[in-house]
Amino acid sequence: KAGVTQTPRYLIKTRGQQVTLSCSPISGHRSVSWYQQTPGQGLQFLFEYFSETQRNKGNFPGRFSGRQFSNSRSEMNVSTLELGDSALYLCASSRQGNSPADEQYFGPGTRLTVT
Amino acid sequence: KNEVEQSPQNLTAQEGEFITINCSYSVGISALHWLQQHPGGGIVSLFMLSSGKKKHGRLIATINIQEKHSSLHITASHPRDSAVYICAVSNNNDMRFGAGTRLTVKP
Numbered sequence: 001k002a003g004v005t006q007t008p009r010y011l012i013k014t015r016g017q018q019v020t021l022s023c024s025p026i027s028g029h030r031s032v033s034w035y036q037q038t039p040g041q042g043l044q045f046l047f048e049y050f051s052e053t054q055r056n057k058g059n060f061p062g063r064f065s066g067r068q069f070s071n072s073r074s075e076m077n078v079s080t081l082e083l084g085d086s087a088l089y090l091c092a093s094s095r096q097g098n099s100p101a102d103e104q105y106f107g108p109g110t111r112l113t114v115t
Numbered sequence: 116k117n118e119v120e121q122s123p124q125n126l127t128a129q130e131g132e133f134i135t136i137n138c139s140y141s142v143g144i145s146a147l148h149w150l151q152q153h154p155g156g157g158i159v160s161l162f163m164l165s166s167g168k169k170k171h172g173r174l175i176a177t178i179n180i181q182e183k184h185s186s187l188h189i190t191a192s193h194p195r196d197s198a199v200y201i202c203a204v205s206n207n208n209d210m211r212f213g214a215g216t217r218l219t220v221k222p
Contacts, residue, residue, distance in 0.1 A: 033210065037156075043201065043212040056209050088156050104148070106158040 002026065004093050004107035012113045018079040021110045025072050025093030032074040033104065034066060037088040046089075049074055050096070078112075086114045118142045121202050121213035128220050134189040136216045138202030141183065149176050149187050150201040152215070158201075161187070192220045 005024045013019050025032050034046040045058040049068035066076040072093075078085055088111050092104040120139045128134050138147070149161040162169050162176040164185075169176050173192075178185040189196055197220050202213040 035210070042214050043203070045210045045212075048209070058209070090156075090158060092158075103160055103163050105160065106150075109156045109158075111156070 004091060004105050006089075006091055006107040006110050008110060009108065010111050010113075012115060013081050014115055015081055015083060017081050018077060019081060019112060020075055020077045021089055021091075021112075023074045023076075023091035023093075023107055025074070025091075026105055029093035029095055029105070030072050031094045031096055031102075032068055032072065033092045033094075034074070034076050035090045035092070036060075037090060037109075038084075038086070043090075046076065081114045083114050086112060088112075117214070118211050119202055119204055119213040121200075121216050123216060124214065125217045126219070128192050128218070130193060130220055130222050132192050132220075134192050134196075134218065134220075136187045136200050136202075136218070138185045138187070138213055139183060140185075140202075140204045140211075142204065142211065143206055144204040145206045146204070147178050147185050148203040148205065148210070149185075150203060152199045152201060154198075161200075189218075192218075194220045194222050196220050 007022045031050045033048040037043045047057045048055050052068045063079045068074040088109045090109045092106045094102045094104045096102050122137050146165045148163050150158050152158045164178050173190045175188040199215040199217050201215045203210050
């Protein structure tokens with residue numbers, strides 16, 4: 001079974017631009033979560049989608065948004081990029097996402113650099 | 116004070132040593148996770164537990180719900196265990212992370 005895939009793996013953008021990152025979950029998984037990892041703040045939860053609906057959202061500004069498609073693939077978008085948005089963006093998928101028995105599987109991440 | 120505290124921040128061990136990493140949390144949880152992150156960024160979920168103890172090979176994870184504390188043990192450590200180990204807690208599809216413990220195992 002293929003793992004979680006993320007595209008692109010690396011990205012360089014300029015301040016003020018916008019960016020879209022993509023995540024394809026493991027087949028059969030309907031929950032996709034997004035995380036941001038920076039040296040200063042560590043790992044932080046962005047949002048979680050299940051069946052095309054955002055079920056939970058972390059404490060990030062509205063410039064960070066996401067969506068999920070009917071095939072469970074998910075995208076996240078960051079508008080008006082700031083230098084502080086430079087980070088590793090990770091997505092993780094699970095079957096249902098709301099059970100202690102439901103393990104998350106992480107993708108390799110997209111490393112975004114904002115200059 | 117962070118909701119998830121890990122100790123130690125850094126740990127250096129000799130190959131073969133028994134290793135313990137601790138995690139304390141201050142929020143209600145549905146599950147606690149131990150994650151492993153190697154250089155390059157890839158994260159692997161090692162354990163997800165809501166009570167008791169789990170064992171996988173040389174790794175053991177325990178949780179005490181009353182004390183809001185969990186430990187990750189590595190027996191007979193090996194240089195390939197060198198990585199950052201991250202404790203995370205989840206509730207209502209929301210995950211909170213500890214700062215991680217950087218483990219270096221020397222041959």
